Amino acid sequence: MRFVASADWQLGMTAHYLDDDARPRFQRARLDAVRRLGELATERDAEFVVVCGDVFESNQLDRAIVAQTFEVLRGFSVPVVLLPGNHDALDAASIYDSPAFATSPRQVHVLRDSHVFEVVPGAQLVGAPWFSKSPQTDLVAQACAPLGPTPPGIVRVLVGHGAVSTLNPDREAPDTIDVAGLRAALDAGRADVVVLGDRHSTIEVDERVWYCGTPEVTARREVDPGNALVIDVDPDTRALSVEKVHIGRWAFLTVEETLASRADVDELAARLDRIASKDTTAVWLALSGTLDTAAKAHLDDLVDRAGDLFAKLDYWRREMHLAVLPDENDFADLELSGFAREALDELVSTATSPGPQAGHAQDALGLLYRFAGGEA
Known part of the structure; x- marks a missing residue:
């Protein structure tokens, strides 16, 4: 089972630090990077694309940005699954519940809860969406807790967003993702791989736990931005391979x-x-x-x-x-x-x-x- 993982598109970001004439080009480049994700999925015969949070810069965006996003996503030949993150949380003002979102393409799906979602036959996604900007628990651990072992012949992907305990400077924060707990869940067979958003650099936390990184750079402190992950999981042997593919232009x-x-x-x-x-x-x-x-x-x-x-x-x-x-x-x-x-x-x-x-x-x-x- 092959899929493409991405995160932190942050479509609609203002990029105030750029010059006035460069800002529109930068905003356009972020949509172009999304388009290249679809092309990558087609070129690599991926079954689906998953986006691990912060698809949009905020819940208060001009509807034109949403419409432009959907125009690009309509060109995808595979399902696209979106996870709400801290920038676009599923709160009372969620962009995912806005009238603009009612026109989303049929291949676009939103992980609104942590129920097992069969994105394509043979592939299950379990998401840990954000419902506010300040969750008071480890949402990924909460999503993983009720899961049993992955059924034979099925690939299960855990999709999260946030800072992990091995990288977060504030390890006492209640929403910190516990890496030791993730490893235990993976060892128990409750998921095959964990893909995360929040860090804009591509990072291998563990051979089975990855930050995808943003597909287009957003800040100078980012070490390795502009990538997507092409992930292969063998449903029989559970063998995993992760390839980092650079798609950014900025x-x-x-x-x-x-x-x-x-x-x-x-x-x-x-x-x-x-x-x-x-x-x-x-x-x-x-x-x-x-x-x-x-x-x-x-x-x-x-x-x-x-x-x-x-x-x-x-x-x-x-x-x-x-x-x-x-x-x-x-x-x-x-x-x-x-x-x-x-x-x-x-x-x-x-x-x-x-x-x-x-x-x-x-x-x-x-x-x-x-x-x-x-x-x-």
Whole structure:
């Protein structure tokens, strides 16, 4: 029995951190990733697709997003099973109960409870849907508890969402998924494999317990996003194989560099130039070192110009440890006088003194250098 597992589509997410012109492309890319999941299922002769929670960004979405989702899902040649997660929980305002959802394609199914669901002959799904954003119990363990051994010739998949005990920093949280309990249930034959959502990176928790990851990257902290899982389970021997398939097109990168000269800035420019598919790549710069004002102005000019090509290119302010120390030659050729000269002297003094205003003064010096005609 072969199926495709995915999670955390979060369709409708705003992606506020992207530039205005990139945001619509990113939203479209998430739907395109869903389309590729359907194509993957067809190419691999999968029997069904299961989505392990957070299909939608929230329960309050424009109906157009739901309609666009259904238009894509109508192209799937196999059943698609959706699990409500923390973003789209089965609460009183659930998107799954909205009028927009009434037009869902016939091959779309929602796991609204933990009853055994025969998605296709020979394959059972047991879901652990979320009914609120803050469940007070391990929903996966609760779903698994009443199960008996999987019948001969049947493949049973446990579908959940949330943080597992081996990865969750808050192991005392009541909704933490107990990995030891999952292993015991799997060893007892109550399920063949567990697929999970919530972590946006693809993670093998156990050889039989997997986070699918999001099919399209959503944040720079994600280690291995943009994947789907193609899973094979032999209904007779219970042998399991899991293949990770990359389907994402976007990339979120953190570029770390230590800079000490204009030549280093040029090296950074060359590194950025080598990045392919700039219009689908967001870059955060984490820079350290020391530059003079002229080199920092050159860097700012680089970021401004390259930013026109990338979906996003900006400094990661929290990880910026770049000092700007004015050099006596930085402003020698600018021939400043009067008020401008007084402002320059005050900025230089502030920029080279300890205190919270030094960084602001350094930024202002860079602007002054560029506006006054310094070569960038």
